[in-house]
Amino acid sequence: MPVPEVAERFTGSVNRLTLGATKDNGGTRTSTVTVGGARNVVYGGSAAEAGEKPVVAMDVLDSKPDDWPDVLLEPYKDVLDSPGDWAKKCVEEFGADLICVKFDGIHPDKEDKDAAHAVKVTEEVLKAVGVPLVLWSCGNDEKDNQVMPKVSGAAKGEKCLIGTVTEDNYKSLTAIALADGHYLITQAPLDINIAKQVNILASDMGFPLERIVTFQATGALGYGIEYAYSIQERQRIAALTGDKMMAMPVICDVGYESWRAKEAKLTDAPGWGAAGDRGPMWETATAVCLLQAGVDIIRMRHPRAIATVKNFINQVWKSQ
Amino acid sequence: MILIAERINGMFTNVKQAIADKDKKVIQELAKKQTDAGAAYLDVNIGTAAADQEGAMQWLVESIQETCSTPLCLDSQKPAVIAAGLKVINAQNGVMLNSTPLNKKSDEEIFDKYIEMANQAGPKASIIALTMDKNGVPQDIDTRVAIAAEIVSKAMEKGFDTQRLFIDPIILPVKVPNAQVQPGNILSAMDQIKYLSDPAPHMTIGLSNLSQGASERSLINRVFLAMAISRGLDSAIADVLDQDLMNIVATAEMLMNKQIYSDSFLKAYSSA
Numbered sequence: 001m002p003v004p005e006v007a008e009r010f011t012g013s014v015n016r017l018t019l020g021a022t023k024d025n026g027g028t029r030t031s032t033v034t035v036g037g038a039r040n041v042v043y044g045g046s047a048a049e050a051g052e053k054p055v056v057a058m059d060v061l062d063s064k065p066d067d068w069p070d071v072l073l074e075p076y077k078d079v080l081d082s083p084g085d086w087a088k089k090c091v092e093e094f095g096a097d098l099i100c101v102k103f104d105g106i107h108p109d110k111e112d113k114d115a116a117h118a119v120k121v122t123e124e125v126l127k128a129v130g131v132p133l134v135l136w137s138c139g140n141d142e143k144d145n146q147v148m149p150k151v152s153g154a155a156k157g158e159k160c161l162i163g164t165v166t167e168d169n170y171k172s173l174t175a176i177a178l179a180d181g182h183y184l185i186t187q188a189p190l191d192i193n194i195a196k197q198v199n200i201l202a203s204d205m206g207f208p209l210e211r212i213v214t215f216q217a218t219g220a221l222g223y224g225i226e227y228a229y230s231i232q233e234r235q236r237i238a239a240l241t242g243d244k245m246m247a248m249p250v251i252c253d254v255g256y257e258s259w260r261a262k263e264a265k266l267t268d269a270p271g272w273g274a275a276g277d278r279g280p281m282w283e284t285a286t287a288v289c290l291l292q293a294g295v296d297i298i299r300m301r302h303p304r305a306i307a308t309v310k311n312f313i314n315q316v317w318k319s320q
Numbered sequence: 321m322i323l324i325a326e327r328i329n330g331m332f333t334n335v336k337q338a339i340a341d342k343d344k345k346v347i348q349e350l351a352k353k354q355t356d357a358g359a360a361y362l363d364v365n366i367g368t369a370a371a372d373q374e375g376a377m378q379w380l381v382e383s384i385q386e387t388c389s390t391p392l393c394l395d396s397q398k399p400a401v402i403a404a405g406l407k408v409i410n411a412q413n414g415v416m417l418n419s420t421p422l423n424k425k426s427d428e429e430i431f432d433k434y435i436e437m438a439n440q441a442g443p444k445a446s447i448i449a450l451t452m453d454k455n456g457v458p459q460d461i462d463t464r465v466a467i468a469a470e471i472v473s474k475a476m477e478k479g480f481d482t483q484r485l486f487i488d489p490i491i492l493p494v495k496v497p498n499a500q501v502q503p504g505n506i507l508s509a510m511d512q513i514k515y516l517s518d519p520a521p522h523m524t525i526g527l528s529n530l531s532q533g534a535s536e537r538s539l540i541n542r543v544f545l546a547m548a549i550s551r552g553l554d555s556a557i558a559d560v561l562d563q564d565l566m567n568i569v570a571t572a573e574m575l576m577n578k579q580i581y582s583d584s585f586l587k588a589y590s591s592a
Contacts, residue, residue: 192580193580193581193582193583194582196580196581196582196588197582197583197584200582200584200587200588201584203591234580238580243579243580244591245580245582245588245591246580
């Protein structure tokens with residue numbers, strides 16, 4: 001009697017989407033990035049079912065960061081004032097698959113910079129690198145609604161990934177992202193039910209589900225990663241079992257969350273080991289853990305962490 | 321939930337008339353309406369509408385597939401009628417062969433014939449098998465489960481994937497004298513049938529049969545469907561045009577954690 005096949009099989013798959021528009025597609029990107037497509041859980045099933053290799057989006061801030069620890073500032077010290085040069089360095093030296101421009105500087109509690117600034121930064125980064133961009137709002141609804149439509153317009157036709165939209169604030173950015181041909185990031189506060197709801201809301205506005213990437217406010221190692229992990233895992237299984245409202249690729253924000261942890265940034269902690277290693281290790285551990293739950297794009301910050309994580313990805317998604 | 325729409329059945333007067341008159345339009349409209357309502361399959365049953373059941377089956381299949389690509393559920397206990405339907409069908413999106421008992425006095429090998437026909441119809445063809453054998457429809461829980469077990473093991477023996485197998489524990493009209501114990505028996509049988517293979521075989525029921533001749537038919541159907549979903553029912557032959565019934569399916573599946581909750585869960589279910 002033959003040994004029965006026990007590997008789990010799924011009927012659904014994660015949507016596959018390609019970010020970035022090259023010249024042929026009406027953009028100026030020199031490369032594109034395809035994510036998604038998984039037909040099984042990570043490590044589950046055959047290599048063919050693993051889908052596209054997860055990718056790293058490196059953070060570039062629109063304004064010089066004021067709260068980054070020295071360990072994190074060090075690799076970028078000569079480019080912190082120039083988002084274009086910063087992005088270039090990430091791509092050319094550190095192997096970024098995507099650049100994520102994070103518009104922290106427009107936040108009213110930070111530098112309260114205006115739309116003209118954000119547009120300038122967007123254009124600068126578009127010019128400096130050929131990889132596709134992720135364009136990420138500051139999190140203040142009112143300011144984001146003023147600025148992000150302009151940012152979207154400045155990158156019109158480039159097939160960027162733009163966000164984030166939430167259950168309470170999704171209409172203006174969803175409409176403009178649709179008009180400008182971008183992909184959209186829907187956000188939920190570590191809540192699977194709200195994640196689904198935001199997707200339905202965006203879809204009700206006519207935004208194609210196939211152009212959405214979902215984001216759960218990520219928890220870092222020691223700061224709720226188990227919640228993030230189980231939610232990502234549940235979403236992945238929902239996608240694999242055919243829930244079309246949950247079949248989107250996933251992005252998570254490992255860089256920001258990891259470097260908020262005191263274990264990553266505290267220098268005056270003699271018993272904790274070298275400060276220069278701790279941060280990258282914290283970021284690496286967080287990323288590797290979430291990758292196993294099933295995520296497609298990870299936002300990261302430290303070049304050493306990125307090198308290790310990319311090595312991990314290349315090992316696990318070997319056949320790609 | 322795999323919903324099989326029940327309306328294209330010769331037991332309904334308008335369908336019977338349409339078969340007699342060869343009026344495609346009635347059938348095609350029913351096919352479209354039920355598809356729009358969320359049917360995964362359309363049941364096709366001649367009932368008593370025609371003497372030439374094979375010809376009527378072919379006419380129905382061809383009429384439906386002229387305008388509609390929803391997979392069909394060919395419904396007859398006569399292998400020749402199913403075979404006639406399969407001759408003219410496009411089964412690319414799947415097809416169900418509904419239904420066969422485990423065996424029959426007049427045809428010991430009937431289940432084998434359905435398996436053979438399903439295999440010939442392609443990898444997406446599935447079978448609905450009734451928990452019924454040559455002794456008829458069992459009234460108790462144990463015999464139902466025992467027949468289901470024989471069906472599952474026979475399918476395995478024949479190399480037929482149990483994921484293509486739907487067990488129908490046969491729901492009887494609740495109004496029939498002394499039949500009121502049956503809905504409860506069926507639920508108890510389902511509790512055991514789902515453990516017959518891993519993953520569990522699908523389970524389906526001909527829901528409307530339950531309320532045959534009773535008053536408050538829709539209410540009876542709706543409540544029982546919710547109860548059965550809680551016991552693992554994952555398919556039903558039902559009136560998909562009953563919007564309340566469809567909402568109950570969405571809600572029951574959500575409550576059983578088969579669908580992730582969202583505030584718009586009804587809409588999410590119907591658009592899935």
